[in-house]
Amino acid sequence: MAADPIHQFQIKNITTLGEIGGVEIAFTNSAAFMLAAVVFTAGGLVLATAGRAMVPGRVQSVAEIIYEFVADMVRQSAGEAGMRFFPLVFTLFSFILVLNMFGMIPGLFTVTSHIVVTAVLALVVFFTVIIYGFYKNGLKFFRLFVPSGIPIYILPLIVFIEVLSFLSRPISHSVRLFANMLAGHITLKVFAGFIVMLSGFGIAGWVGALLPLALTVALTALEFLVAFLQAYVFAILTCIYLNDALHPGH
């Protein structure tokens, strides 16, 4: 069972709570890690800033650095007007980052390796862009699909491509995160499985196991990078998409 690289993505019921419309609703390992991420993120930030120190200590510095990091990301990608979405971007970034990092702890579940979760997060961004885009710009929001300075005879084609790329955003947005987390964890598990398998063949196997061991170590470092980078990419794409809602003209 330990060698099965898919087993780690299994969702296990902790308690079944009931049914909604004939669908079973359960408190699962995934739910537990989501709530743990909420407690860790919100609790961590609140505790870190409890002192409200003028000269920050170590933990308060970390909280401030994360805040500034996300705030700069929003300002640079979506402008000062984008700061109204700062809580949303910060929530997405911290939620995904903490869930990804929880996944890096051996034995823990990776919530973001499930496409439903990443799809919902991407759809939240997608609908925020559409609703706010129409709320703020009215019908001028459609200018997003009509780049200026395009000759009239290729305009229909360009508009078609723009609409298609806009509609495919939530797919690429969610699949990127999901696939990275899934593939990374499978790869790690497969290479780690090679070590166990080869070391079962005696001395020669032990020597042979050194290669997958080294690879596993290297991949673990890479996966930490990916865990951070995918949270960052998700957040920065959110900012870029929100920028379209704020400033639809190309």
Added chain:
Amino acid sequence: MAETKTGTEAPGGHKEPFPPFNPETFASQLVWLAIAFVALYVLLSRVALPRIAAIFAARSGKVASDLAAAERLKTESEAALEAYEKALADARGKAQGIANTTRAEFAAAADEKKKQLEASLAAKLAEAERQIEATKKAAMANVRDIASDAATEIVKRLTGTAPAKQAIDRAVDAALH
């Protein structure tokens, strides 16, 4: 779930779908994702983020007020330095004045003393000269008497007759002048 999991490993058993694509788990995940995400959004946007923003605002306010205070203290210290330099210059000027008047007073007093001294010296000199003159005159008178006596005696010896006193006096006066 745990027992269905063993089914994946049992060959030929019921094939469990790939977990991320197992729709049986979607509803639970969605419910808890909604709860967790909304909870996190509310906690962060209502509590944590405003608190960090307040810390930043307080810090930049403190920095600005400290800079303003430093600026104020700087101008104050510059004014104090200016006042000090002015006081120093005044004191120096005053000291110069006092020194000048004192010097002038002393010089005047010294001049006065010198003049008195010179006057008294001149008086003494004049007195001395007068005495010398008197003494000289007396002496000359004595010399004349001695000369005329001697001349009378010499003439008497040579001629045997006493010459006329007027002739002797004339001759002596002629010889003396």
